[in-house]
Every structure is written in C-alpha cells, then in structure tokens.
Amino acid sequence: xxxxxxxxxxxxxxxxxxxxxxxxxxxxxxxxxxxxxxxxxxxxxxxxxxxxxxxxxxxxxxxxxxxxxxxxxxxxxxxxxxxxxxxxxxxxxxxxxxxxxxxxxxxxxx
Numbered sequence: 001x002x003x004x005x006x007x008x009x010x011x012x013x014x015x016x017x018x019x020x021x022x023x024x025x026x027x028x029x030x031x032x033x034x035x036x037x038x039x040x041x042x043x044x045x046x047x048x049x050x051x052x053x054x055x056x057x058x059x060x061x062x063x064x065x066x067x068x069x070x071x072x073x074x075x076x077x078x079x080x081x082x083x084x085x086x087x088x089x090x091x092x093x094x095x096x097x098x099x100x101x102x103x104x105x106x107x108x109x110x
Contacts, residue, residue, distance in 0.1 A: 004060045005047075005096070006039035009103045012047060012093060016100065019079075019086035026080065033076035041075040042067040048079060050095050051088030057095035 018029035033041065046063035049055045055063040079085050093100045 004064070005043050006064065007036070007043040009093065009098050009100075011036070011040065012044065012089060013100055013103045015044065015079075016086045016089050017104075019089070030076040030080055033079060034074065036075070038068065038071075039064075042071070044079065044089070045071075045075060047092030047096070048082070048085060048088045049092070051090065051092030052084070057092075057097075060096055 015029065015032065018025045018032060033044065036044070042064045045067035046055070046060060049063050049067070050057055050060065055066075082088070090100045093103070
C-alpha cells in the first residue's frame with residue numbers, strides 16, 4: 001500500500017514533528033506543507049482521513065483521489081486547523097503498514 005502514497009514517509013514524519021511542536025513551529029508546518037506538490041498534499045490529507053477512520057486503509061487510492069477533487073482550501077490551513085492532525089497522520093501511516101517510529105529514527109539519524 002505504501003507504493004500508492006505520493007509522498008515519502010519521511011516527509012509525513014516531518015509534518016508530524018512540526019505539528020506536535022505547533023506553538024514553536026506552526027509557521028514552519030504551514031510553509032512545509034504549502035511547498036509540497038498537489039500529489040503530496042493529497043496523500044497527506046488521505047493519510048489524515050484514514051487515521052481518523054473516514055476511510056479504511058484499503059481505500060487509500062480512493063482517499064487520495066477524493067482529496068484531490070475536494071480540495072477547496074489550502075491544505076496547510078485545512079490540516080493545521082485540525083486539533084488531532086498529528087495523531088491522525090501517525091495512525092494513518094500505521095494503518096497502511098508504515099511504522100512511524102522507524103521512519104522517525106531514520107529521520108533523526110540524518
């Protein structure tokens with residue numbers, strides 16, 4: 001399922017990191033998401049929806065397509081306004097078989 005993602009797990013973990021440090025890093029979070037391409041943004045939204053159980057992990061492709069067609073506000077505003085956004089993203093990664101802790105270790109080792 002990971003091959004359906006149009007964003008690297010490392011980028012997702014970086015977004016989770018920024019989101020958890022919201023008071024200190026909200027500007028960085030918004031800028032980082034804003035700089036992504038449309039496919040990456042759609043994957044990020046889809047993972048968030050899977051994490052909050054709006055979609056099942058098996059429906060990742062459908063969630064990505066829905067995120068692309070229903071995008072009406074800037075992704076960074078939509079996601080940053082969601083209180084549990086980092087938790088949803090983490091749960092979404094886990095649901096599609098990616099261990100955020102392993103990706104995080106790789107992220108911080110560099």
